[in-house]
Amino acid sequence: MVMVSAMASELNSLTGANGIHEDTVSVSPERGAKLKDEQPLLKSDPPAASPTAESIEELERKYAPYVRRDAYGTMGRGEIPATEKVMLGIAAVTLVPIRLVLGMLILVIYYLICRICTLFSAPHEEDGQEDYAHMGGWRREVVVRCGRFCSRAMLFTFGFYWIKETHRSIGNEDGCRDQADESERPGAVVSNHISYVDILYHMSSSFPSFVAKRSVAKLPLVGLISKCLGCVYVQRESKSSDFKGVSGVVTERIQEAHENKLCPMMLLFPEGTTTNGDYLLPFKSGAFLAKVPVLPVILRYPFCRFSPSWDSISGVRHVFLLLCQFVNHIEVIWLPVYYPSEQEKEDPKLYANNVRKLMATEGNLTLSDIGLAEKRIYHAVLNGNSLPRALHQKDD
Structure with missing residues (x-):
């Protein structure tokens, strides 16, 4: 159930599907998001002067x-405006309590x-990882079916009443070349990352x-x-290499899912953080x-008043405003399974770049060359923190 790990991990300074360092599997928003609006998104020196209108415009162009x-x-x-404040007030005393309870x-x-x-079922253990995703029979069937249903119920509770899904066929072009066996099962769902709601949607659709x-x-x-979901756990605080590492575990899990249809696929957000969509x-x-x-999947969140994207807003404020919206929207584009060529198999960076270009084309998304480090700098400046300190944080 997406909300489960997403909300708890991303709102309680946890990384629900958060990114792992460069050249490992990346999944979800920047690590260590703060809960309180009063706290800056980055620890830093005493606040500097607030950015001017001109500097804000420059920042928005750059980031x-x-x-x-x-x-x-x-x-x-x-x-x-005053009308919006009235609507927020009404929602705060009606929608928000009901949705939180539900x-x-x-x-x-x-x-x-x-x-x-x-x-009476022992968890599967390997390399310090413990999960129930390898559990079979009726137990696994109940966990998966109920998990998908509960995830969709959670989305409905949060105002996502309708989900527009499009399954797109590309044909024998770049994304479908050199396919030896098109019946092969994908080992991972690769998605763009906009919000913790992404995880909730994916749990309701494919339960990865x-x-x-x-x-x-x-x-x-x-x-x-989270153990029933089969999460692969990250120990950020530890720099030791006692085990094969998260990248190795995830790679094995992807290969296992590819070979065995009873194993859950991995959900991966290769961007490493969230964007505005x-x-x-x-x-x-x-x-x-x-x-x-x-399996590439593209998510979009059309909006009129509040954007569900988690780009430069605190967790608490985001959850509150999301729950205050009477209706929220999700649009999903499912692309065909992407089968890598032999050249792509030998060059993971080429493989990643080609999938990215395909998703950008099919989703009408703009390619950007910045990443999580620049996002931290942007957040630091918005919070009035000194830029030198923010630059120092870039390499953390």
């Missing part, structure tokens, strides 16, 4: 993939289902596994659910090291 362009303005703190109820119900299905911070496994309710950042090659087919 366009992270710029919010909805009714709430930069970081969701812009001036809003969301928690769905979470608890799914946890109980997972608890029942895992009774993803990468999460190791702390998620110890959280109440969420911990067991109009751009596609460079792909890290970790998602393509397994040399197996991948």
Whole structure:
């Protein structure tokens, strides 16, 4: 269930499907997002002078993939008209409490289902990873079916009543060349990354596994659910190489999913962080090291007032404004399975770049050459932090 690991990991300074370092598998928003609006997104020196209007315009041109362009303005703190304030007030005392209660109820119900299905069943353990994704029979069937249903119920609760899905056929062009066996199963779902809602959608559609911070496994309710999802856990604090590493584990899981239809596919966000949905950042090659087919998926969030994209807005503010919207929208484009050529199999960076170009073309997305480091600088400047300090954080 997406919301499970997404909300808990991304809103509690956890990386629900967060990116791993360069040349490893990248999945989700920048690490360590702060919960409180009062806290800057980056720790830094005492605040400097606020950016001027001219500098803000320059920043928006330079860091366009992270710029919010909805009714709430930069970081969701812009001036809003009186009518919007009235609507927010009404939603805050009606929609938000109802949605929070329903969301928690769905979470608890799914946890109980997972608890029942895992009774007297030992988890699969390998290289320090523990999960129930390898569980078979009726138990796995119940976990998957109920997980997909609960994920869709959670989306409905948050106002995503309708989801427009398009399955696109490309033909024998760049994305489908040298296909020896088109019946081969993809080992991973490769998606652009806009919000923690992305994970919730993917759980409702294909129920894949993803990468999460190791702390998620110890959280109440969420911990067991993440194990049923088959999450691959990241120990960010540890620099040791006692095990084969997350990249190696994920690569093996992708290959396993490719060879065995009973194993869940991996969900990977190769950009390594979220954007405003109009751009596609460079792909890290970790998602393509397994040399197996991948399934590209493009997500869009059309909006009128509030953009569901998590680009330059705090977690708490984002969740609150999202829950205040009476209706939210998702548009999804499913591309055909991408079968790598022999040259792409030997060159993961080429494989990643070709998939990225295909997704940009089919999704009408603009290619950008900036990444998470630039996003941190942009956030630091917006928060009034000194640029030298932000530049220092770039290499953290």
